[in-house]
């Protein structure tokens with residue numbers, strides 16, 4: 139029986155409130171299905187650490203994570219104290235890049251018992267996967283400001299797409315679509331306006347698609363694609379997008395399922411050369427921090443995705459994942475529910491209820 143070593147990094151704000159619930163359910167599921175877990179708590183990669191040390195993480199952060207199988211991450215950011223680009227480029231974005239987590243897998247699903255903000259939609263109508271490119275694209279630190287502070291200021295920020303980088307995330311998305319019943323892949327593009335990188339991205343999608351004749355591919359400009367997330371969510375099965383487009387779609391999609399407090403994400407290094415990182419899609423939510431009202435489901439679901447990935451979707455790990463999802467479904471349907479779901483439960487009450495449902 140293999141044991142897994144997990145680094146727990148709560149981060150800032152509600153990251154610190156949802157992490158204990160993620161761990162509670164993770165431990166319950168691991169125990170139930172006989173999965174050995176060693177959780178190592180890391181008290182860095184948060185803004186208080188930055189205020190004390192002038193950096194988000196210790197210099198040897200990589201060595202401290204050298205022997206972990208995966209990272210469970212809360213959320214980072216406390217913009218009142220540290221500028222967001224400093225805290226995020228100093229932590230989360232560093233993990234994604236240095237650990238080559240080139241796939242950001244973000245499931246979107248409407249649950250029974252959640253009033254859908256879209257008229258007339260039922261569970262089953264919204265059930266798709268956003269595959270977000272996670273290491274390049276629009277997220278770069280390449281560029282600069284000229285004539286700063288004058289009326290002649292010019293700002294340049296480059297985007298970067300590599301063939302290796304595009305092909306591998308597109309291939310992942312095609313593979314995923316090919317394994318699903320509907321075998322539909324939507325490629326987010328903007329080849330009409332972003333006239334160099336996006337026509338090229340479409341071409342790479344065509345090239346990779348040659349290997350997947352059974353997958354029905356649909357390229358959509360990001361503007362109308364966003365509109366269809368709202369108007370025709372049942373069209374979508376797997377959606378692949380560049381870093382920024384995927385970021386936006388992965389808040390919009392969950393918003394159509396009632397609350398972003400449900401949305402999980404898996405930052406994957408599918409090659410398994412480096413640890414993958416599992417975290418809610420949402421951030422540190424300073425507006426609700428300290429009240430114990432944050433929805434813990436995004437964190438708990440992320441932990442389930444971690445177990446599934448660690449065990450390559452086999453045996454106990456898959457069973458533990460499925461049991462966590464079933465417990466989430468039951469508690470969302472029957473309560474106790476947090477405020478964003480229309481209930482009055484606290485973060486810990488909802489987390490406990492989900493843990494108690496693991497059978």
Ligand code: NAD
Nearest residue numbers: 213214215216217222399419420421422423426432433478
């Ligand atoms: P946010 O996701 O933190 O919050 C947006 C809104 O959604 C807020 O009104 C918040 O109260 C609500 N919300 C978020 N999670 C919730 C939950 N679990 N339950 C109930 N309500 C929830 O986005 P923001 O306000 O743009 O960002 C706040 C900080 O978090 C910033 O520093 C930002 O950079 C950072 N951030 C970090 C991550 C990350 O670490 N992965 C992701 C997004 C934003």
Ligand code: IPM
Nearest residue numbers: 215226230231385388419421
């Ligand atoms: C996310 C977040 C991050 C991103 C921010 C905090 C840098 O919004 O994980 O979706 O843009 O990737």
Ligand code: MN
Nearest residue numbers: 385386389419
């Ligand atoms: Mn985001």
